[in-house]
Amino acid sequence: MEKEKTRNPHAQIYHRLRQLFPELPTKYIDSAIYKAKQYPTDRPVVFGGKRLFEKLCKNHLIGEVRERLKKQWRELRQGTLIGIGSKHKTAQGNLLLRFMELDGKLHLRITTGNREFIYAKVLREPSNSKELKLRDGEVYGSVSFELPTPEVKYTKEKGVIAIDTNASPIHLAVAEVSKTGELLSYQTISLHHLLGLSQNSKDQQEWILTHKIVDLAIQKGKAIAIENLKKLKKGNRGDGKAKLRKRLHQWNAKKFLQKLKRVAMLKGVEVVEVNPAYTSTIGMLKYAPQLNIDKDTAGAYVIGRRALGFIEDIPENYEKLLKDKAYLEFALKRYEEREKELREIMEKESNEYKRNALKSELKSVEYAKKLLIHLIQSLQSESSSCEGANGRNPEQGRVAKTTLQSAWRVLRVALLFPILGKVLPRDISPLKPVLVEGVWDRVRSRLVPLEVGGTSR
Known part of the structure; x- marks a missing residue:
């Protein structure tokens, strides 16, 4: 014993x-x-999972539901x-x-x-x-094994090859960025041919593509910059975006980037992952009209600049728009008219999925209105409040800080639909006069009559 x-x-x-x-x-x-x-x-x-075990302990589960859970628990446990x-x-x-x-x-x-x-x-x-x-x-199942990691030979010291994945249309935007932040070259790689392939064929084609991208980085002597896609949006069932969800289901950007990282590691190429927040918005509003490139290439360019440590300032004429009460009232008027139009369409629409899409857009319009109203009220409070010491408004610093933190989000709301008439337009070129010259009054007269005075000049 x-x-x-x-x-x-x-x-x-x-x-x-x-x-x-x-x-x-x-x-x-x-x-x-x-x-x-x-x-x-x-x-x-609890082997097999605590959540499943607790469900099985409930007496109200009977029949097929209980047997299905029991099978699932046994598989996890054994x-x-x-x-x-x-x-x-x-x-x-x-x-x-x-x-x-x-x-x-x-x-x-x-x-x-x-x-x-x-x-x-x-x-x-x-x-x-x-x-x-x-x-x-x-x-x-999967198998892990150790591989000798080659020495990293190609780093961001000489710049990066930036990759932006896009679902509509499905493609990769590739931008070559110098170490000083200039756009040297760019290209678009269509992925549409992958959608009809079997999983094995799709994997094979993706591996071939990753090798081509890594070889391009080696040829240019640069690192690779990609988005960190841990929070990749896949859409929700019933949101009225069935075609987009189907496309995202057929091609997994995260898995493709995992392949790309693996090939890059084996070939000694550094991969820099960046926070994707507002990269598309910044590219669309700042670089697409400025450089006459499409918004997806501009998004890849911003990813590359962010990987190199550059911070994107808001263009001066855009800042002026955010302080121009007349323009903000014009933008607000555009959203109010769109809101009225959407509500009228929804009353007549009987298709559930189309109504969901309209509800989604209506929610975005309501959100945009709130942002603009808040910004207009902030400007009014600045001009009407009593001046502090040395003629400075004591609240001005707080308002400016809040505006700066959400500036790119507000710009997206204030510029895209009011000027271009779409939330996600393909053609961004009409923004160039606004970006370069600060001219918006001609847009106002073309799109909608508005009984307010003033221009951004």
């Missing part, structure tokens, strides 16, 4: 598992124990297989899980015991998972 108390806990678990699974190769047991050691010991663990190998010379790698070529295709050989094997087809998809998992009766 005393001998049983002093036995190594590892050995106790090992022998107990041998009793429960006598046909299982012992290496799987060692791997499972290794995995179990990674779990925290200071709090309870359907994970881990096989850990060794890179030691005498270990011969992983004896349980091995890659093999069968009929010209890569397979994973899974040892089940007594020299019996299962052969699983390999899909070359990047993943953070390191286990085989059972899901809906199918086995899914």
Whole structure:
């Protein structure tokens, strides 16, 4: 009895598992124990998931619903297989899980015991998972292995090749940016041909494309700049944007960029990820009209400049617009008319999905009105409030700071629809007179009559 108390806990678990699974190769047991050691010991663990376990404990679940949850819980609890190998010379790698070529295709050989094997087809998809998992009766898994990381030879010291992914139309915008922030060259790569391909063919074409982009970076001696897509918007069911959601479902930008990062790493090219906030807006409002380029290329250009550490200032004439009460009232009038128009259309529209799209636009219009009203009120409070010491308004600093923090969002609202008549226009060139000269009164007279005076001159 005393001998049983002093036995190594590892050995106790090992022998107990041998009793429960006598046909299982012992290496799987060692791997499972290794995995179990990674779990925290200071709090309870529910294998199969605490959320599912608590649902199954509820008595009101019966019939097919309960059986489906029970199957899902069993798969999560028992359907994970881990096989850990060794890179030691005498270990011969992983004896349980091995890659093999069968009929010209890569397979994973899974040892089940007594020299019996299962052969699983390999899909070359990047993943953070390191286990085989059972899901809906199918086995899914991924394998991690160490690769020698080449020395990074191509960094952002000489500039970057910036990539912007776009869904409508689906393509990549590629911009070459010098170390001093100038746009040197650009191109557009259509991805439309990928939409009709099988997953395997799509993966193959994506790998080929990533190699071409990385080779371009090597040729130019530059790093690669991309968006950090952890918060990539995919759209919501019922938002009236079914075509866009379908396109996003057919092509996963995040997975493509993961492939791109992997190829770049293997070829010694630095990849710089940047915060994507307002890159499209800044490119659309600032660089598209200024450089006569499309808004997607301009967005890629901003990504490249941000990767190099440049901060985007608001153009002087745009700042003047945000302080021009007459222009802001003109913009507000445009949104009020659009709001009235949308409500009239919604009353006549019976199609649910079209109504959802109209509701989405109406919500954006209402939000734009609030921003503009707040900005107009801020300008009025500045001019009507009492002056402080040395003739300065004590509230002016606070208002200016608030305006600066949301300036690009307000600019988007104040410029795009009021001047171009669309929230996401393809042609940005009409903004050039506003950007360069600050001229907006001709736009006002062309689009809508407005009984207010003043121009931005």
